[in-house]
Amino acid sequence: MVDTDALHAWIREFARLVEQHQDLLTELDSAIGDADHGANLHRGMSAVVEVLRAETPSTPAELFKRTGMTLVSTVGGASGPLYGTAFLRMSATAGEAETLDAGDLAKILRAALEGVVTRGKAQAGDKTMYDALAPAVRALEEAVGTGQPLAEALDAAARAAERGREATTAMIARKGRASYLGERSAGHPDPGATSVTYLVVAAATALA
Known part of the structure; x- marks a missing residue:
């Protein structure tokens, strides 16, 4: 079972990875977006850490x-509403539970x-965070469904997210600012897919 303290550690680890890779996220976004994903998400996650500490x-x-x-109110661009909505949906799904098991974690990530x-109205192949998060969720659900321990299930999810992120490199963006570039958006990993991979990797690190 995973309690609130463990989930808090997950959020802190995500914030740490965002800070560590802030420049990379900005570099990726500068190629196909507004060059602000790293700075925006770092600002938001830093605010989250402070709010949760208080x-x-x-x-x-x-x-x-x-x-x-907190993310909705502090992160600019598209990533604030997207990440904010993701966590608010997770909150609604968690309900009144005080602890979560592996099946619950699969449900909240779904x-x-x-x-x-x-x-975001995204679907597979649009070159967005969906392309990393969707395979991670499927991998987690499949691992949990076959009775794998939580650590192994989360590791499978992290590896699936990474493969999904890598697959966005060859994609032509169909959503957001990157879509304006057309075929020129190919050849660059999507920054949103990259940051959401850090979210899944952070779960594998902190919750295992």
Whole structure:
């Protein structure tokens, strides 16, 4: 079972990875976007860390809700609403539970993915965060469904996210600012797919 403290560690690890790779995210976004994804997400996750330190949520739902609301209010561009919606959907799915098992984690990440689809209208091959998050969710669900331990299931999800991120390099963007470049958007990994891979990797690190 995963409690709120463990989930808090997941959020902190995600914030750490965003800070560590802030320049890379900005570099990727400069090639096909507004060159602000790294700075925006780092600002948002830094704010999340401060909010959670001050408020110490007592349930998973409360933790995800505060994270989502903070990201919506502090992260500019498309990533704020997308990440905010993902965490708010996770909060709603967690409900009143005080701890989450592997099946619950698969459900909340599925809810996060559905939130991204609802907000961004993205689908496979659009060269967005969907292309990394969707395979990660499927891998987690399959691993949990076959009874794999949580650590192995999350590792499978992280590897699937990374493969999805790498696959965006050859894609031609069909959403967002990158879509304006047409075929010139090919040859660059998507920054959103890259940052959401860090989210899944952080889960594999902190929750295992």
